[in-house]
Amino acid sequence: MPHAIVQQAQPALRFIPPDYxxxxxxxxxxxxxxxxxxxxxxxxxxxxxxxxxxxxxxxxxxxxxxxxxxxxxxxxxxxxxxxxxxxxxxxxxxxxxxxxxxxxxxxxxxxxxxxxxxxxxxxxxxxxxxxxxxxxxxxxxxxxxxxxxxxxxxxxxxxxxxxxxxxxxxxxxxxxxxxxxxxxxxxxxxxxxxxxxxxxxxxxxxxxxxxxDRQNWAVIDQLFNDLEQQLKLPKSLSPAIDHPGEKRYARLARLGLEMLTMFETFYREAYGQSLAVDSAKNVVEKTAYPDFATRLQRLREMALSVAESHFNLPAKGTISDRCRRIEQAGWDRIYRDDLEQLSPVARGLADWNAMEASIRMGHMRLVEQFAAVSGSYVREKPSIDRYAEVLTIIARAIAWIQGRNPQSISKLGQxxxxxxxxxxxxxxxxxxxxxxxxxxxxxxxxxxxxxxxxxxxxx
Structure with a gap:
C-alpha cells in the first residue's frame, strides 16, 4: 500500500509565516x-x-x-x-x-x-x-x-x-x-x-x-535488471532483437507496458472500471509502443475520475489543475478546525472520512508520478539522461506503491x-x-x- 495513509483527522493546517x-x-x-x-x-x-x-x-x-x-x-x-x-x-x-x-x-x-x-x-x-x-x-x-x-x-x-x-x-x-x-x-x-x-x-x-559520464550505460542496465526483477519479467527478449540500443529500448517498452497492464488490472478489479488492454507482445517485438500514450492517458483519466467522484469534483482543466483540486479536497477532510467541537462518535466518523480521503488522494499521487510521461521521450532521443529520467520515474512509482520512500531510490551517477x-x-x-x-x-x-x-x- 502507498506510504503514509492518514489514519485520523488532523488539526487545520496553519500558515507558516516567513521568518528569515x-x-x-x-x-x-x-x-x-x-x-x-x-x-x-x-x-x-x-x-x-x-x-x-x-x-x-x-x-x-x-x-x-x-x-x-x-x-x-x-x-x-x-x-x-x-x-x-x-x-x-x-x-x-x-x-x-x-x-x-x-x-x-x-x-x-x-x-x-x-x-x-x-x-x-x-x-x-x-x-x-x-x-x-x-x-x-x-x-x-x-x-x-x-x-x-x-x-x-x-x-x-x-x-x-x-x-x-x-x-x-x-x-x-x-x-x-x-x-x-x-x-x-x-x-x-x-x-x-x-x-x-x-x-x-x-x-x-x-x-x-x-x-x-555520458557513456556509463552499466548503471542504466543495472536499474533495468532491478526493475525487471521487481515486476518478475523474464530476462530474455526476442532473438530478433540483437542491437544493444534496440534491446535497451525493448526492455523499456516492456517495463512500461507491464506497469500499464498492472494498473489497468487494478482499476478493473478494485473499481470495476474497464480499460482496453492490447497485447503487449507484438509491440515489444517491434521495439516501439504506439498505443502507449493512448493507454496512459486513459489510465490517468481513470485514476483522476476515481478521486474526483469521491470528492464530487468536476473533471475539467489540465492534469495539474485537477490534481491540485483533488489534493485540496482531501486536505479539507483531513485537516479540520472543528475537531474540538466534535462528539466522540462524530470524531470517529471524521477519522474515517480522513482515511477515505487519504486513500482517494493516492490516485492523484499516482497520476503525478506519470504526469509528464509521453511514451515518445526516449524514442525521440535515446540518451543516457532520458533513459535515467524515465527509469527513475518507474522506480519511484514502484517504491511508492510498495510503501517505500520514493526519494530513497539510489542515484545513477554523478x-x-x-x-x-x-x-x-x-x-x-x-x-x-x-x-x-x-x-x-x-x-x-x-x-x-x-x-x-x-x-x-x-x-
Missing amino acids: QPWLHRVVKTVLPMLLRSHGIQRVETTGVEELAQRLDQFQARQARLILAFRHPSTQDPLVLAHLLWKTVPTVARRNQIPLRSPVHSQFLYDRGIPIWAGQLTGWVLSKLGGIPIQRGKLDRLALKTARDCLVNGDFPLAIAPEGATNNHSEILSPLEPGIAQLAFWCCDDLAEANRSEAVFIIPISLQYPFV RIAKLQIGQPINVSDRYLDYRKSRRSAIEQLTADLQTQLEQSIKQ
Whole structure:
C-alpha cells in the first residue's frame, strides 16, 4: 500500500509565516557543497550570470523588483539555485566590479504540502530561509498577500517555479501556471499606487542535469535488471532483437507496458472500471509502443475520475489543475478546525472520512508520478539522461506503491547542474496592456515566459 495513509483527522493546517534568519542562511551556505554532493551533483555550471548580477544590483539600489522564474525538473533545484545566488553570483559580481551587498538571497514560494511529507523540521528551515508556503488547490489569500508584499517591499527577490511542481524531465517543460504573471502585474499596480518608479522584471532560469559520464550505460542496465526483477519479467527478449540500443529500448517498452497492464488490472478489479488492454507482445517485438500514450492517458483519466467522484469534483482543466483540486479536497477532510467541537462518535466518523480521503488522494499521487510521461521521450532521443529520467520515474512509482520512500531510490551517477539565465522580461513595459486587458496581458506574458524557457532547453 502507498506510504503514509492518514489514519485520523488532523488539526487545520496553519500558515507558516516567513521568518528569515541570517544565521541559518550562513549555516546552510556552509554545508551547501556537502548537500550538493550528497544529491549526486558534482558541479554547477552557469551561463548568463553577469546579467543576473546586474539586475540584482538594480534591485538592491531600489531601481527594480525581481521575480526569478526557474524551471523545476528536480527536487534538487532549490539547492542548485542556492548555489547560484549564494556563491556564483557574488563571485561573478566581484569579477565584473558589480557592487552587490551581502547577503545575496531570495525568498521563495513553496508547496504547503512539503512540511507534511518531509517533516516539521523542513517547514521550520524553509520558514527561516524566507520561504512562503502556499496551498495550490485553492485561492490561498494569505499566501498570495504575503508573496505580493514580499515582491513589492521585500529585501530579496522572489523565486517561483511557474510549472508549479517537478516533472522529472530535464528536456520537457510543463505548461506554466499564470500566477507568476498575475503577481508581477500586481506588483506593478502596487508600485504605481505608491508612486514608485522601480521596474518589474521576470528573469527566466533554466535548469538541466546531464550525467558527467555520458557513456556509463552499466548503471542504466543495472536499474533495468532491478526493475525487471521487481515486476518478475523474464530476462530474455526476442532473438530478433540483437542491437544493444534496440534491446535497451525493448526492455523499456516492456517495463512500461507491464506497469500499464498492472494498473489497468487494478482499476478493473478494485473499481470495476474497464480499460482496453492490447497485447503487449507484438509491440515489444517491434521495439516501439504506439498505443502507449493512448493507454496512459486513459489510465490517468481513470485514476483522476476515481478521486474526483469521491470528492464530487468536476473533471475539467489540465492534469495539474485537477490534481491540485483533488489534493485540496482531501486536505479539507483531513485537516479540520472543528475537531474540538466534535462528539466522540462524530470524531470517529471524521477519522474515517480522513482515511477515505487519504486513500482517494493516492490516485492523484499516482497520476503525478506519470504526469509528464509521453511514451515518445526516449524514442525521440535515446540518451543516457532520458533513459535515467524515465527509469527513475518507474522506480519511484514502484517504491511508492510498495510503501517505500520514493526519494530513497539510489542515484545513477554523478551529474552536472546546468543553469542558463535568460533575458529579463520587462513587465513594466506591458503594464498599459494589462490595464487595457488583464486576461490578455497575463496570457501573453505567460506564453512569452514559456517560449524563453523552452528555447533554453533546446540550446
